[in-house]
Each structure stands twice: as C-alpha cells, then as structure tokens.
Amino acid sequence: MKKQLYxxxxxxRVKHYIKNILVFLPIIFNKSFFKYDKLSxxxxxxxxxxxxxxxxxxxxxxxxxxKDKNHPVKKNRPxxxxxxxIRSAVVIAGMLIVLSVLVNLCIQTFWGCxxxxxxxxxxxxxxxxxxxxxxxxxxILTSGFIIRVVYGGIVTQxxxxxxxxxTIFSGAFYMGLGKRRNEIQKQGSAGTTRTVLEYYNYDxxxxxxxxxxxxxxxxxxxxxxxxxxxxxxxxxxxxxILLMRYSLDIEGNSDGDPVDVILHDKILIGIGLFYIGCxxxxxxxx
Numbered sequence: 001m002k003k004q005l006y007x008x009x010x011x012x013r014v015k016h017y018i019k020n021i022l023v024f025l026p027i028i029f030n031k032s033f034f035k036y037d038k039l040s041x042x043x044x045x046x047x048x049x050x051x052x053x054x055x056x057x058x059x060x061x062x063x064x065x066x067k068d069k070n071h072p073v074k075k076n077r078p079x080x081x082x083x084x085x086i087r088s089a090v091v092i093a094g095m096l097i098v099l100s101v102l103v104n105l106c107i108q109t110f111w112g113c114x115x116x117x118x119x120x121x122x123x124x125x126x127x128x129x130x131x132x133x134x135x136x137x138x139x140i141l142t143s144g145f146i147i148r149v150v151y152g153g154i155v156t157q158x159x160x161x162x163x164x165x166x167t168i169f170s171g172a173f174y175m176g177l178g179k180r181r182n183e184i185q186k187q188g189s190a191g192t193t194r195t196v197l198e199y200y201n202y203d204x205x206x207x208x209x210x211x212x213x214x215x216x217x218x219x220x221x222x223x224x225x226x227x228x229x230x231x232x233x234x235x236x237x238x239x240x241i242l243l244m245r246y247s248l249d250i251e252g253n254s255d256g257d258p259v260d261v262i263l264h265d266k267i268l269i270g271i272g273l274f275y276i277g278c279x280x281x282x283x284x285x286x
Contacts, residue, residue: 011061011078011089012054016259020049022145022168023152029227030158031283038156044107045155049148051100052116056123058093062086063127107155115151119144134199138176145172163223167216174212174243175258181205182256213243232282238275245271 023045024033032038061068061079068080078084084092097120104113126140149168153160183194184202217240224233245268249261262268 007078007083013057017050020046022148025149026153026158026160027156041107041155044103048100048103051096052120055093055096058089060127062089109155112155115147119147132195134196137196141176142172161223163219163226167219167223170212170215174209174216177205177209178250179256182254186255230286235278242271
C-alpha cells in the first residue's frame with residue numbers, strides 16, 4: 001500500500017507543488033494574507049494549480065515514456081518503468097483536469113479558468129514538440145511561473161506590480177537557462193534524451209543566465225523601492241544572497257532543476273525562511 005502511494009505521489013510530482021506557492025504572492029505582498037475571502041480563494045487556486053500541474057507532468061511523461069526508458073534516472077518514473085500503465089495515466093490526467101476546472105468554478109472566476117486551461121494547452125504543446133525548439137522551451141517554462149502569479153492576482157482581485165512581474169520573469173528565465181546549462185554539462189549535447197540540447201551550447205546558456213540573475217536583483221530592488229514600506233528595502237541584500245547561494249548550488253554537481261536545488265540545500269532553505277520571516281515582519285508587524 002505504501003509503495004503504491006509513493007508511486008502515485010511520484011507520478012503527480014508532489015514536490016513540484018512548491019512552485020504553486022507563487023499564487024499566494026499577490027495577497028502576501030498586498031498585505032492581505034489575513035483577509036479570509038482572499039486567502040480562501042488563493043488556497044483554492046493553489047489546489048487547482050496543483051491538480052492541473054500534475055496533469056501536465058503526467059501528459060509529458062506519457063509523451064516521453066520511450067525516451068525516458070533510456071535515461072539513467074528518468075527510467076524509474078512510474079510510466080517509463082511500467083509501474084503505471086499508459087491507459088491508467090491518461091484517465092488520471094483527465095480526472096485531474098476536470099477536478100481543477102471544478103475547483104475554479106468554486107472560486108467563480110471566468111478568467112481563472114481561462115488561465116488554467118491556457119497553462120494546460122501551452123504545456124501540452126510543449127510536450128508535443130515545442131520543448132525541442134531552442135528558447136521557446138525556456139519561454140514556456142518561464143510562462144508557467146508568470147501564469148501562476150497572474151492567476152493568484154485574478155482570483156484575489158489584486159493588481160500586481162509591473163516590477164514584480166519582471167522579477168518573476170527574469171528569475172524564472174535564470175532558473176530555466178541554468179537547468180539547460182547544467183543538463184549539457186552533466187549529460188552532454190549528444191546521446192541525451194532531451195533533443196533541444198543539440199541546439200544549445202554551454203557558453204550561451206552560462207552568459208545569459210547570469211544576465212537574467214542580474215536583472216532579477218535589479219527588478220526586485222526597484223519593486224522594493226516602489227512599495228515605499230518602511231524597512232522592506234533591507235530585504236534586497238537578503239534576496240541577493242539567496243540568489244548567490246542558489247547560483248553556488250548550480251555551479252556544483254547538479255542538473256539545475258530548481259526544486260531539487262532548493263530541497264537539497266538546507267542553508268538555502270534557511271536563507272529562504274529568514275527572507276520570508278523578514279518580509280512578514282516588515283509587511284505585517286512594523
């Protein structure tokens with residue numbers, strides 16, 4: 001029973017739900033986290049996005065099943081390993097999509113449904129071939145982060161700062177380019193299961209990812225100044241150190257996957273928690 005549960009948790013990529021916390025950013029930064037109506041909508045939005053993102057991962061795994069069988073790590077995924085039949089995976093993905101739409105209907109937001117369906121369509125197109133197109137693959141990965149923040153703003157009816165959008169956009173690009181760079185470094189551009197790596201080279205990805213991290217720091221600083229809240233500008237150095245620690249991790253023996261990088265570095269998690277604590281104090285207590 002426990003083994004079967006683990007298989008399904010692995011199929012759903014539960015650890016990647018950490019990305020869906022982005023839907024809470026609008027109510028957190030708008031000092032509305034303790035407003036019940038907005039928090040409840042954000043929580044339902046989080047559930048809806050967890051459901052649809054799991055469906056996307058399943059669809060991608062179905063599409064890549066044959067390639068994954070030849071990968072040293074991905075061959076252990078539930079579909080590639082045969083632990084879950086493709087027919088069952090299709091049914092599960094369909095159920096998750098329906099449940100996600102139903103949750104959105106509970107929130108009663110038309111544009112929320114549109115965004116979730118758009119996210120699904122974009123990522124299905126990614127699985128069907130756009131992931132093999134250089135830059136387009138990273139743009140799609142980045143769009144997922146932006147959609148989460150926009151979605152969080154729509155369901156809570158909160159306007160989002162343009163500087164915050166740019167911070168998320170450049171930060172997501174930084175992580176996406178870093179992931180591709182480390183995949184090349186670790187696997188090589190030849191003989192890999194990821195076709196798009198044949199079109200990239202290490203130097204291009206390395207230079208542009210660090211351009212993006214510099215932009216992320218700059219946009220975040222401009223956002224902090226725009227907020228005009230006492231002391232919040234002092235989170236800028238913490239934010240810079242946070243990204244430096246992340247950069248240090250991906251310069252090591254890592255494939256660059258953002259979730260794996262974060263979850264495997266206790267110091268990075270500690271800095272992140274310290275940042276969250278400071279942000280909470282400056283926004284809600286000072």
